[in-house]
Amino acid sequence: MYSLIIFDADGTLRRCTVPGQVCPNADDQWELLPNVKENLSGISWGVPGNGRVAFGIASNQAGISKGYLTEETVYRLLVDMATAVVGFRPIEGSIRFCPHGRSEGCKCRKPAPLMLEQLMEFWGVEPEQTLFVGDMESDRLAAENAGCDFKWAWESGGFSLRDYPGG
Ligand SMILES: [Mg+2]
Numbered sequence: 001m002y003s004l005i006i007f008d009a010d011g012t013l014r015r016c017t018v019p020g021q022v023c024p025n026a027d028d029q030w031e032l033l034p035n036v037k038e039n040l041s042g043i044s045w046g047v048p049g050n051g052r053v054a055f056g057i058a059s060n061q062a063g064i065s066k067g068y069l070t071e072e073t074v075y076r077l078l079v080d081m082a083t084a085v086v087g088f089r090p091i092e093g094s095i096r097f098c099p100h101g102r103s104e105g106c107k108c109r110k111p112a113p114l115m116l117e118q119l120m121e122f123w124g125v126e127p128e129q130t131l132f133v134g135d136m137e138s139d140r141l142a143a144e145n146a147g148c149d150f151k152w153a154w155e156s157g158g159f160s161l162r163d164y165p166g167g
């Protein structure tokens, strides 16, 4: 039983509906992956304790540094995605993204653990009680670097069908 479950976004909870594009840049460019909502519906999301599980998002969003979209748009799209998954608007602080490009050498871009560490601190949950779900090797490494458990999105009860590479 985990007290905090953190999700990657693209390729884990949502997919981009624009052919050849990995991440959505606008409101009409994404949809939840098949079965995501159904397979997470049994979880009581909330403040950890009494069987409730905290929810978090940790997403690399290099499209910001490339100028494809703004931080405001990234955040809104992630909030909308998270709301569609859990059924309520997650509180500020539970959604984290890295706006930097691969070459910028920041401390937040996965596989760096900073976003996961910030989420664990935000919710007051130890790494041993935290699960990170992602679809890429950089996600697995981020979990390893943060000391929390990791699950491949496509192995989590089939809630995320990995039907395209990348994300
Ligand atoms: Mg991904």
Ligand SMILES: [Zn+2]
Pocket: 098, 099, 100, 106, 107, 108, 109
């Ligand atoms: Zn960063």
